[in-house]
Amino acid sequence: MLEGALVRQGEVLIRLESDELRAALQQAQASERQAAARLDGLRSTGRSSALASVAQADSVLVAALAELERTRDLVAKGFVSEARLDEAQRAVAVAQAQQAGARAQSAANAEQGTDVAQAQALLALARSASAAAKARLEQAVLSAPADARVLARFVEPGQ
DSSP states (O other), rough: OOOTEOOOOOOOEEOOOHHHHHHHHHHHHHHHHHHHHHHIIIIIIIHHHHHHHHHHHHHHHHHHHHHHHHHHHHHHSSSHHHHHHHHHHHHHHHHHHHHHHHHHEEEEEEEHHHHHHHHHHHHHHHHHHHHHHHHHTTTEEEEEESEEEEEOOOTTTOO
């Protein structure tokens, strides 16, 4: 714009270099898509996988408890050693720990669980970053607020 030029409302007066700002916006939008995909994954395959792990752990525990009862009976009758009973008790303890871990993972993947809450927070953070980057990019263009005449020019192209 030259001094004395007439401008219309909305006409671009100054356009700052915006390559970095545009790249920052694209990066923020990519982070937003990644956070949304993580949340969707937790809500779909993450939940079904966690539920399957719980079912498997439950089954292993039932089998370990049954084996423990059989082993106790055999020890009482003198057919197997106390060492075999110790192994059966250890198998039950391991199965109980696996079941607790699977249930904890399933709870974390539930809608109010910690993994989902963390994914929701990351998505909100990514959306905020996208909005901030978009606002910075929009500030790289200065438009005439109304029909007017340019009184003075304080910058030159390339400055």
